[in-house]
Amino acid sequence: MRGYERALARIVGKDNVSTDKAELFCYSFDASIHTSAPNVVVRPSNTKEVSEIVRYANRKQIPIVPRGAGTALCGHSLAWNGGIVLDMTRMNHISETHVEDLYVVVGPGIVYSTLNAALKPLGFFFPPEPGSADVCTIGGMVAVNASGTKAIKYGATRDYVLGLEVVLSNGTILKTGSRTIKNSSGYQLCRLFTGSEGTLGVITEVTLKVAPLPTYSSTAIVAYDDLQAAGRTVADLIRCRLLPAALEIMDRTCIQAVNKSLKLGLPEVEGILIVEFDGHPDAVRDDMRKAEGICRAENPTLFSSSDDPAEEERIWAGRKAVLPSMSRLKGGAVSVSVAEDMIVPISNIPKLIGAISRIAKKRGLVIGTYGHCGDGNLHTKVLFDVRKKDAWTRAWKACLEIYGKCISLGGSLAGEHGIGYTRAPFMRMEHKAELDLMRTIKMALDPNNIMNPGKLSLDSVPKTFVTRLRYPVGD
Ligand code: LAC
Ligand code: ZN
Numbered sequence: 001m002r003g004y005e006r007a008l009a010r011i012v013g014k015d016n017v018s019t020d021k022a023e024l025f026c027y028s029f030d031a032s033i034h035t036s037a038p039n040v041v042v043r044p045s046n047t048k049e050v051s052e053i054v055r056y057a058n059r060k061q062i063p064i065v066p067r068g069a070g071t072a073l074c075g076h077s078l079a080w081n082g083g084i085v086l087d088m089t090r091m092n093h094i095s096e097t098h099v100e101d102l103y104v105v106v107g108p109g110i111v112y113s114t115l116n117a118a119l120k121p122l123g124f125f126f127p128p129e130p131g132s133a134d135v136c137t138i139g140g141m142v143a144v145n146a147s148g149t150k151a152i153k154y155g156a157t158r159d160y161v162l163g164l165e166v167v168l169s170n171g172t173i174l175k176t177g178s179r180t181i182k183n184s185s186g187y188q189l190c191r192l193f194t195g196s197e198g199t200l201g202v203i204t205e206v207t208l209k210v211a212p213l214p215t216y217s218s219t220a221i222v223a224y225d226d227l228q229a230a231g232r233t234v235a236d237l238i239r240c241r242l243l244p245a246a247l248e249i250m251d252r253t254c255i256q257a258v259n260k261s262l263k264l265g266l267p268e269v270e271g272i273l274i275v276e277f278d279g280h281p282d283a284v285r286d287d288m289r290k291a292e293g294i295c296r297a298e299n300p301t302l303f304s305s306s307d308d309p310a311e312e313e314r315i316w317a318g319r320k321a322v323l324p325s326m327s328r329l330k331g332g333a334v335s336v337s338v339a340e341d342m343i344v345p346i347s348n349i350p351k352l353i354g355a356i357s358r359i360a361k362k363r364g365l366v367i368g369t370y371g372h373c374g375d376g377n378l379h380t381k382v383l384f385d386v387r388k389k390d391a392w393t394r395a396w397k398a399c400l401e402i403y404g405k406c407i408s409l410g411g412s413l414a415g416e417h418g419i420g421y422t423r424a425p426f427m428r429m430e431h432k433a434e435l436d437l438m439r440t441i442k443m444a445l446d447p448n449n450i451m452n453p454g455k456l457s458l459d460s461v462p463k464t465f466v467t468r469l470r471y472p473v474g475d
Pocket of ligand 2: 147148149244371
């Protein structure tokens, strides 16, 4: 046993420390295109252990990377400089439930859908609903300010974080925020740690606001022969003061992919919108009637709505399967996550969609576009033969052009997946001088740079960016 293994085993017990090669290999991936292995994985079970581990790592200047379920799409939970991966999944308790005060207190390792299953009998929920809802952890969601299909109406994770317990880089256990629905008492430090991606400290407990669970919903599928028409409908719906619980888009490539993998028989048109309303049945029916009129103004080939939960689930099945289905669309081509989470002001969706398809054509790439158009957030998947170096070069060029367009439209690199490693070299494009302030904050809180180093902000594209890919790239 190496010295650091012994020291860590003294804190968490030897069964919760591993340097086994096979295990380290498993921890060398998340859902991103990158890969990098830690030297050791540690699984703490409480805040005190986390504090002792961090204090030890700080003394020895060993990098620490907190990790939940590893669903991050940009390499957030990869140990880029080796070191310790802190697997937080054992800290998965619900320690307090106070729905009458609109909050719960949970460990960072609890899975999103497990928390909502516990809240459902009480008639409450935590709404942001990411695509990885059945596996992702609340700590990971706070770390990247995650969200998903419900953000247009209910907001993102940051809108629900009332309080946090965080272990700082010197091992100090900090309590920040409150158990109240609002406070105006000083700097809103919960907001600082939310979205900090493990670079400022380790989240060990979360006080989360919860919302009343709607008891009725209705969902429509709307098909258009023109993707731009689908995009225009999004802003039209909102301009008419409709606020859907979800408003999603899928282009032809995505529709073909889910049809192929799930045999759904969706119409293979240029664009499909999914529109969901929830709330009081009368209000929902009224909103859906208005939405139908607005959607029909752009001449859809199909408008079909239902309040039957089984049918609603059928409508959603295709959308929810886009990400895993894309790699099955074309033999030899893999769906690759580059430029995959842009967000723009809602009415600029048609412009962003148009730009993505022009860039795809110019670079000779197949790009599937889908996502949460109701809040301005689009995901893209680039399909190509990952063994070909030239295809990677074209994909990176396309990525830079898409980011440039997105920023010029008043948007941001990431709507809900965060920055991690894969987007770190592009941060200056968006944040300019603001990035220097972010670095000042980072240095103040983590002077030895042990907390998830190499993430969130890079000045240039390092060589490892294109060499440490999870794919076997040839010439
Ligand atoms: C989704 C994930 C990729 O929306 O965010 O499917
Ligand atoms: Zn999403």
